[in-house]
Amino acid sequence: MDQVDLPLPAVRRPQEHIDVDAEALRRDLRARVDGEVRFDAGTRAAYSTDGSNYRQVPIGVVIPRTVEAAEEAVAVCRAHGAPLLSRGGGTSLAGECCNTAVVLDWTKYCHRLLSVDPENRRCVVEPGIVLDDLNRQLAEYGLQYGPKPATHPNCTLGGMIGNNSCGSTAQAYGKVVDNLHRLQVLTYDGTRMWVGRTDDAELERRSAGDGREAELYRGLTALRDRYARLLRERYPDIPRRVSGYNLDSLLPEHGFDVAGLLTGSESTLVTVLRAELELVPVPKHSALVVLGYRDICEAADHVPAVLEHEPAALEGVDHQLIHFQQEKHLNTGALEELPDGHAYLMVQFSGDTREQADAKARALVDAKPDDVDHTWYDDEQHIRELWLVRESGLGATAHVPGQPDTWEGWEDSAVPVDRLGDYLRDLKRLYEEFDYGHPSVYGHFGHGCVHTRIPFDLESEAGVAHMRAFVERAADLVVGYGGSLSGEHGDGQSRGELLVKMFGPELIEGFERLKGLFDPGNRMNPGKIVLPYRLDDNLRLGGDYVPWEPDTVFAFPHDGGKFSRAAARCVGVGKCRSSEGGVMCPSYRATREEEHSTRGRARLLFEMVRNDSPVPDSWRSREVRDALDLCLACKGCKTDCPVNVDMATYKAEFLHHHYAGRPRPLAHYSMGWLPAVARVVALAPRTVNALAAVPWVARAAKALGGVAPERDVPVFAEQRFTDWWRERGGPRGDGHRGEVVVWPDTFTDHFHPAIGRAAVEVLEAAGFRVKVPDTAVCCGLTWISTGQLNIARRVLGRTIDVLREDLRRGTPVVGLEPSCTAVFRSDGPELLPKDPDVERLRAQTRTLAELLVERAGDWQPPAVDARAVVQRHCHQYAVMGFEAERKLLERAGVDADVLDAGCCGLAGNFGFEKGHYEVSMACAEAGLLPAVRDADDTTLVLADGFSCRTQVEQAGTGRTPLHLAEVLAAGLRGQEPEPERPAPPGPRALLPLGAAGAAAAGLAVLAAARRSGRGRGRASSRGR
Incomplete structure (x- = not known):
């Protein structure tokens, strides 16, 4: 075929301004595209960065409902000359998923599995489908997609294709490029075609004619012919060469x-x-x-010998990574299963039978050196737990307490496996030369790929220059080893500028010619891979980064007391965008909106504290308020997020300042002041309950209180738990195990007092002397969740006054409501950080199960012998954990199915607030409610949280969940566990007070709450 003169890209460099009329572009996109078109400041801020060090605010975001709608969006962008970026899960570490462009986000709608061909082992997917979701759908066929990055719960196939992703399973299955049959692609100029392997006859057919497709195939043939020799000479012959374009795929040997x-x-x-x-x-x-080794370099030296056993996966982990996980309390159980050593190789084998897999493992163990310790597991649970140690690498090495912040920038180089040990030794020497200490190294050692995060100083000009000098030297080092700058994460901006070191100027020219063939106007994700931005441009921080440092109510002790550091904590790994497992992030699972993920909200808060942000007005920002509106404050991110972003705390802080000195939403008064309202209602609970049962009264009350009309008002108990305690006459029993304080939280005291009575019965049976405070007390939770933090601090301070003597005697405080218990264990010390009694309260507060397991280990709970579906409260999951409850249920003979179903969706005031009902129910339907409906009548439903119980009761399941205390107390009595809940009385309950009087009393409380909230808010107003 004749040689073709290939055009180079347009002269325009990506750094030069591209003039686009954003308003006209937005208008045309909305008129022509079936999808959501968003050019607002909040959306642009949420998409301003990915998982990398880079930040570029997009022009706008398009969320197409169909593939054809995306094609139309490209046509509109073409008409306006607008740059375009097609984005997957947004977890890229090299900067390829952020740009000053129109971003196509496929994940909300275009995530379908279109067809499966089990016989030929193929399937067709849309680009927004998440890898784990795809594999769950393929499971019925006994098939899966092989490459599995650590972000498999949230990375999309489109993003994996864009990055040529790998993961630990690439040892067995290779990269994405090795697992593709065909792609349907669209060029910027509108050419749409299916492409794949092309034999000579098809190549001749597709190259014939005058059309754009023929032009592309003729150009590709010319590229192959022009650069074939250099491709064979300069492309490293290693399994993890991800850098550069895959021009080698055009060679005859690759079809x-x-x-x-x-x-x-x-x-x-x-x-x-x-x-x-x-x-x-x-x-x-x-x-x-x-396998356990003395150090990571020695482990790397042993990789070739391990490869002789043909493992399905072979990963390396150093002691520093283990130490960081210990510091952050990650994967604690799995860490105990590691062998002796200061570095580890994790070697997995597969087989059609357990005997086959075990035989391969045994052969490796028999062949290992005598001084190498080992552990070996063939059960699914241990294997899954140990792999989490490796997959937690990025999160574990970021924001380590007491350590400087670490960053990507040289996180996935790859070298030949037989030279890996020497490369690591040289890399460590380079760390020392640049005074970067001893960063953790880990990765896909079976393919010579090394991950690391380095304590770069990215907030000063000198630090950025030092980072650049290190990366240039590191690039020379890896090229000298015959390796690849990127072994997994791609080039993007962080390595695009360095590719000439690896490939030489002639192949870089070939890359530019390829770019010019497909995108001559340089509108497709400009500045990445070819004609790149400098690696130290567009930094998310950078030498000129001087964020706003506002005064705050919370202390933010894990971020040096700085809200700006808390807002920058998110590293973009995107675990909050997973669809199953854990708690985080319920609102994202309901809406599939980036802005409603923990990451999206963190991005807006980060933009809020910048001085060059698209998000205006600081604490008064409507964009941030709107993004936080659907945050359930479940605290799931506090534990599930690899870097422990605590969005519930950030939301409370923001709401405190946002509404300072001005009226709040009605729900902030009706539900934020619930403890005060409940004390007034306690004067005539039967009357209030009866009024709430009158439809027009209930409608009016809910409208006045900002409550969702779909919700039922919970029934108040006629006798509070504290009233029962006083009538009972106080403590009983010998108390040989010592004294405990049972905390009378608002929800137990006013709504479900039977739980408090049951807890007293159980604790006394276990040998404790029980006390209950004899004055009105509160943890301040409802004021915290609605951002009324000055009031919360005063309420918490009064609580400390009441408990001070008990705290100083070391008396444990038993919390029955998980959300209130979590205030004592987490929020309290951050609201009152200088009070030693608050710290005592944190240290001495226990759940009922924790107290019984820790201080009454020899007490045998009554035999319940039942099956149970158990919903963990989100705050308990995030702050206290659930292990003590598991142990106690097991000791009581309860066969507990502890749901991994996420948040119940009610989440305190969230599910009651007007406008939240649909999201609240969507969260519940994601796991909890189906599990309750599927449980048979003999299976107990357990939920210690008031919100969880209320959600189940109001969802029409016909089930009334029990608290753990009620189950144990029923066992003590030899009875079947039955819930005791207050029921609304009849109309005669109106007689003592009358409808007008009761309504007036309620309105008076609400009005007082409003006045108090506004006055205190104005006095405490802080802002920029």
């Missing part, structure tokens, strides 16, 4: 694979519309051997 060529092109050449994937069987059995 002129155009899909392979476009894989890993990071949205710089085409937009992927659909993909036909090649699938593999799901391994039936696995065995995991963990």
Whole structure:
């Protein structure tokens, strides 16, 4: 075929201004695209960065409902000359997922599995489908998609294709480029085609004619012919060469694979519309051997010997990573299963039978050196737990207490495996030369790929220059080893500028010619891979980063007392965007909106404290308020997020300042002041309950209180728990185990007092002397969750006054409501950080189960012998954990199915607030409610949280959940556990007070709450 003169890209460099009329572009996109078109400041802020060190605020975001709608969006962008970025899960570490462009986000709608061909082991997907979601759908066929990055719960196939992703399973299955059959792609100029491997006859056919497709194939043929020799000479012959374009896919030995060529092109050449994937069987059995070594370099030296055993996965982990996880209390159980050593190889084998997998593991163990310790597991639970140690690498090495912040920038280099040990020694010497200490190194050692995060100083000009000098030296080092700058994460901006070191100027020219062939106007994700931005441009921080440092009510002790550092804590790993497992993030699971993920909200808060942000007005920002509106304050992110972003605390702080000196939403008064309202209602609970049962009164009351009309007002108990305690006459029993204080939280005291009575019965049976405060007390939770923090501090201070003598005697405080218990264990010390009695309260507060397990370990709870579906309260999951409850239920003979179903959706005041009902119920329907409905009548439903119980009761399940205390107390009595809940009385209850009097009393409390809230808010107003 004749040589073709290939055009270079347009002269315009990406750094130069591209003039786009954003308003006209927005208008045309909205008129022509079936989807959501968002050019508002909040959305642009949420998409301003990915998982990298870079930040570029987009022009706007388009969320297409169909692939065809995305094609129309590209056409509109073309008409306006607007740059375009096709984005997957947004977790990229090299900066390829942020740009000053129109961002196409596929994840909300275009996430379908379109077809499955089990016989040929193939399927067709849309680009927004998440890897774990795909594999769950493929499970019925016994198939899976092989490559599995650590972000598998939230990374999309489109993003994986864009990055040429790998993961630990690449040892067995290779990269994405090795697992693709075809791609349907769209060029910026509107050419749409399916591409894949191309034999000579098809190549000749597709190259014939005058159309754009023929032009592309002729150009690709010319590129192959022009650069074939250099491709064979300069491309490293290693399994983890991810840097650069896959021009080698055009070579005859790779079948002129155009899909392979476009894989890993990071949205710089085409937009992927659909993909036909090649699938593999799901391994039936696995065995995991963990080998312990003196140091990580020695472990790397042993990799070639381990590879002789043909493992399915081979990962390396150093002691520093283990130490960081210990410091952050991550994967504590799994860390105890590691062998002796200061570095580890994790070696997994697969087999059709357990015997086959075990035989492979045994052969490795028999062949290892005598001084190498090992552990070996072949059960699913241990294997899954140990893999979390490796997959937690990025989160574990970021924001380590007492350590400087670490950053990507040289996080995934790859070298030949037989030179890995020497490379690590040289890399460590380079760390020392640049005074970066001893960063953790870990990664896919079976492919010579090394991950690390380095304590770069990215907030000063000198620090940024030092980082740049290090990266340039590190690039020279890896090229000298015959390696690749990127072994997994791609080039983007962080490595694009360095590619000439690896490939030489002639191949870089070839990359530019390829770019010019597909995108001559340089509108597809400009500045990434080719004609790149400098690696120290567009930094999220940078030498000129001087954030606003506002005064705050919370102390933010884990962020040096600085809200700006808390707002910058998110590293973009995107675990909050997973659809199953854990608690985080319930609102994202309901809406699939980036802005409603923990990451999206963190991005807006980060933008809020910047001085060059699209988000205006600081604490008064409507964009931040709107993003936080659907945050359930469940605190799931406090534990589930790898870097412990605590969005519930950030939301409370923001609301405190946002509404300072001005009226609040009605729900902040009706539910924020619930403890005060409940004390007034206690004067005539039967009357208030009867009024609430009158439809027009209930409607009016809910409208006045900002309560969702779909919700029922909870029934107040006729006798409070504290009233019962006083009538009972106080403590009983010998108390040989000592004294405890049972905390009378608002929800137990006023709504479900039977739980308090049951707890007293159980604790006394276990040998404790029980006390209950004899004055009105409160933890301040409802004021915290509504951002009325000055009031919360005063309430908490009064509580400390009441408990001070008990605290100083070391008396444990038993919390029955998990959200209130969590205030004592977490929020309290951050609201009153200088009070030693608050610290005593934190240290001495226990759940009922914790107290019984820790201080009454020899007490045998009554035999309940029942099955139970158990919903963990989110705050308990995040702050206290649930292990004590598991142990106690097991000792009581309860076969407990502890749901991993996420938040119940009610979440305190959230599910009651007007406008939140649909999201609240969507959260519940994601796991909790189906599990309750599926449980048979003999199965107990357990939920210690008032919100969880209320959600189940009001969802029409016909079930009334029990508290753990009620189950144990029923066992003591030899009875079947039955809930005791207050029921609304009849109309005669109106007689003592009358409807007008009762309504007036309620209105008076609400009005007083409003006045008090406004006055205190104005006095405490802080702002920029």
